[in-house]
Amino acid sequence: MTTQRDAPPSIRFTSLTVRYGDDAVITDFSGTIQPGEFIAVLGPNGAGKSTLLKTLLGLLKPSSGGIEIFGEAPRRGNPQIGYMPQLRSNASSTSLSGRAYLHAVLEGYRWGFSWPSSSRDDVVLAALKAVDAESFMDRSFDVLSGGERQRISLAQALLGQPQILLLDEPLLNLDPRRQGELIEMVDSVRKKLNVTVLFVGHDVNPLTQVMDRVLYIAGGKAALGMVDEVINSEALSRLYDAQMKVIKVEDMLFIMAADQRTIEHGDHFH
Amino acid sequence: MATIFTELADAWTYDFVRTAFLGGTVCAALSAFVGYFVVLRKMAFAGHALGHIGFAGACAGVLLGWGALPGMLALNVVAATGMGILGERVQKSDLIIGMMLSFALGMGTLFLSLFKGYAGQATIILFGNIWSVSEAQVFDLMVLTGLSLLVLLAIFRPLLFSSLEPELAEAKGVPLRLVSVIFYILVAVAVALASQIVGVLLVFTLLIGPPATALRFCRTVWPGILLSLAIGVGVTWASLLLAYFTNWPVSFWAPSLLFAFYLLSAGVTYRRSPG
Incomplete structure (x- = not known):
C-alpha cells in the first residue's frame, strides 16, 4: 500500500449490498480504500462494475449498508469525484x-x-x-x-x-500499445496529484504493474485485496460459486472456469 | 445596378415586405439557434416529426377558429412535453416517431376535410406564406422568439452538457429529464415559427440546414451558433428577395439555397480533411 494507515480513507464500504433490478450485484461487502491507491475493478461482463461506479456517483442507492466518501454519503455532483464514462455517447x-x-x-x-x-x-x-x-x-x-x-x-x-477518479472501461477498443500508454498516463496523474483511482477493466494483466489492489466483482459478491489474495483459485471459486482456476504464465494471470473457458481475458469477448 | 437598388428601395416601401422580413428574421434566428442543439443531440427526425404534428395542430386550430399558429403551438407543446418525458428510448426511435408523424398527418387531413371550402389553407400550412403575415402576427412571433431565447439561455450550459455527455451530466447533478422536456418545448415553438416561413413540410430546412452546415466549419460552440444564425437569417433574407423578384415561392428558394450551401461546405471540408 502506498499511503500510511492514519490518513482518513477515500472510500469506506460498510456491509454494502447493491441490487440492480432483482439481481444482487454486491452482497454484504466491507472494505476501505486509501487516498492515492490504484484499485483495479475487475470481473466478468455484466457483473456490476459500472453499477458500483453508479453507486459511488450517487446515481444508485445501496439497498443496505453504506458507502462513505471522505466520511460522507455519495451524492450526485460531488466535486471530489472525477468520472470518465464509457466512451460511447x-x-x-x-x-x-x-x-x-x-x-x-x-x-x-x-x-x-x-x-x-x-x-x-x-x-x-x-x-x-x-x-x-x-x-x-x-x-x-x-x-x-x-x-x-x-x-x-x-x-x-x-x-x-477531484480526489477520486472513477474510470469506466477506459481500455475498451484500444490496441495493447495504446492501452499501455493510457495506463501509464493515469498512473502518472495519480502520483502527481495523489488521487485515488478506481480503474474498471476486463483483464488484470495490463494493470499489474501499476495497481495496488484489486476489487473483484462476480456472482453477486465483491472482494478487495492484494492481487494474490483475490485472484487465486480458491478465492475466485468462492466469488463465482463455481470451480475456478487461476493459471500463472510468467507474470500473466489467466482465469478459467472448470469447463476450461477463459472468463476474464477481456478481448475474447468482443 | 442602379435599377436593382431602386427596385429594392421600392420594395421596402411596402408594409407586407417589411413585416415579412421582420417575421422571417426572428423565426429563422430562433430555428438556427435551437437547431444547433437539435443537430448535436441527433434528434433531427424528432424535429421533423414535430413539424408534421404541427400540421394536425394547425388544421385543428383552423377548424376551431383559433387560427393555424395557436393550434399548432398548442399541439406541438403537448407532443413535445410527451416526447421529453418519455425519454431517449422514444426520442431516438425512428419507428415510434414515424408512427406518431403519420398518425398526426392523418388527423390533420381529417380536420381539413371537416373544414369545408378552404383547401387553400392546407397549402399555406404545408408550404408557408410569410408574405401574408400581419403586423399583429409579427408582434406575436417576436414575443415568442424573445421568450424562447431567454429560456434557451437559461438552460444553455446543462443543455449543452447533457447533449454531449448525458451520463456524466447526470452524475454531475444535471436534471436530465427536466432539461430534455424544456428543450423539446423550445423545439416545438421553433418548429411552429419556422413553418410560418417555409411551411411544416420544410421546417427541416431552417431547423437543420443552418446548424448542420455551421457544425461542419466550427470546432467550438459559440462561433458555431453564430454561424448557424448568420446562415439561417442570411438564407431567409436572400430567399425573400429572390421570391419578391421572381415570384417563385420562398419555400423553393430557402431549401434550394441551403442545399447549395451545404454541398459547398461538404465539398470544402471534404477537400480539407486528409481521409
Missing part, C-alpha cells in the same frame, strides 16, 4: 474539438450560460496539458483516434481537481 461523433468539449463539461451542471473567460480557458488548458493533449485538443472529435479520445475524456475527469 454523442461527443465521440461530433465535429466539436476536445477543448470545446471540456468547456462544455466545466460548469455544465450550472443553469444559465457563460461568456468566454480567460480563467476558464486556463483551467481547461491545464487539464489538457496534464494528459499531453495539446497537440490535438483543437482537432475535431470525430477525427481523433481512440487513444486520443480517451485522453480528452481523462482530461475531462480531471476538471475541478
Whole structure:
C-alpha cells in the first residue's frame, strides 16, 4: 500500500449490498480504500462494475449498508469525484474539438450560460496539458483516434481537481500499445496529484504493474485485496460459486472456469 | 445596378415586405439557434416529426377558429412535453416517431376535410406564406422568439452538457429529464415559427440546414451558433428577395439555397480533411 494507515480513507464500504433490478450485484461487502491507491475493478461482463461506479456517483442507492466518501454519503455532483464514462455517447461523433468539449463539461451542471473567460480557458488548458493533449485538443472529435479520445475524456475527469477518479472501461477498443500508454498516463496523474483511482477493466494483466489492489466483482459478491489474495483459485471459486482456476504464465494471470473457458481475458469477448 | 437598388428601395416601401422580413428574421434566428442543439443531440427526425404534428395542430386550430399558429403551438407543446418525458428510448426511435408523424398527418387531413371550402389553407400550412403575415402576427412571433431565447439561455450550459455527455451530466447533478422536456418545448415553438416561413413540410430546412452546415466549419460552440444564425437569417433574407423578384415561392428558394450551401461546405471540408 502506498499511503500510511492514519490518513482518513477515500472510500469506506460498510456491509454494502447493491441490487440492480432483482439481481444482487454486491452482497454484504466491507472494505476501505486509501487516498492515492490504484484499485483495479475487475470481473466478468455484466457483473456490476459500472453499477458500483453508479453507486459511488450517487446515481444508485445501496439497498443496505453504506458507502462513505471522505466520511460522507455519495451524492450526485460531488466535486471530489472525477468520472470518465464509457466512451460511447454523442461527443465521440461530433465535429466539436476536445477543448470545446471540456468547456462544455466545466460548469455544465450550472443553469444559465457563460461568456468566454480567460480563467476558464486556463483551467481547461491545464487539464489538457496534464494528459499531453495539446497537440490535438483543437482537432475535431470525430477525427481523433481512440487513444486520443480517451485522453480528452481523462482530461475531462480531471476538471475541478477531484480526489477520486472513477474510470469506466477506459481500455475498451484500444490496441495493447495504446492501452499501455493510457495506463501509464493515469498512473502518472495519480502520483502527481495523489488521487485515488478506481480503474474498471476486463483483464488484470495490463494493470499489474501499476495497481495496488484489486476489487473483484462476480456472482453477486465483491472482494478487495492484494492481487494474490483475490485472484487465486480458491478465492475466485468462492466469488463465482463455481470451480475456478487461476493459471500463472510468467507474470500473466489467466482465469478459467472448470469447463476450461477463459472468463476474464477481456478481448475474447468482443 | 442602379435599377436593382431602386427596385429594392421600392420594395421596402411596402408594409407586407417589411413585416415579412421582420417575421422571417426572428423565426429563422430562433430555428438556427435551437437547431444547433437539435443537430448535436441527433434528434433531427424528432424535429421533423414535430413539424408534421404541427400540421394536425394547425388544421385543428383552423377548424376551431383559433387560427393555424395557436393550434399548432398548442399541439406541438403537448407532443413535445410527451416526447421529453418519455425519454431517449422514444426520442431516438425512428419507428415510434414515424408512427406518431403519420398518425398526426392523418388527423390533420381529417380536420381539413371537416373544414369545408378552404383547401387553400392546407397549402399555406404545408408550404408557408410569410408574405401574408400581419403586423399583429409579427408582434406575436417576436414575443415568442424573445421568450424562447431567454429560456434557451437559461438552460444553455446543462443543455449543452447533457447533449454531449448525458451520463456524466447526470452524475454531475444535471436534471436530465427536466432539461430534455424544456428543450423539446423550445423545439416545438421553433418548429411552429419556422413553418410560418417555409411551411411544416420544410421546417427541416431552417431547423437543420443552418446548424448542420455551421457544425461542419466550427470546432467550438459559440462561433458555431453564430454561424448557424448568420446562415439561417442570411438564407431567409436572400430567399425573400429572390421570391419578391421572381415570384417563385420562398419555400423553393430557402431549401434550394441551403442545399447549395451545404454541398459547398461538404465539398470544402471534404477537400480539407486528409481521409
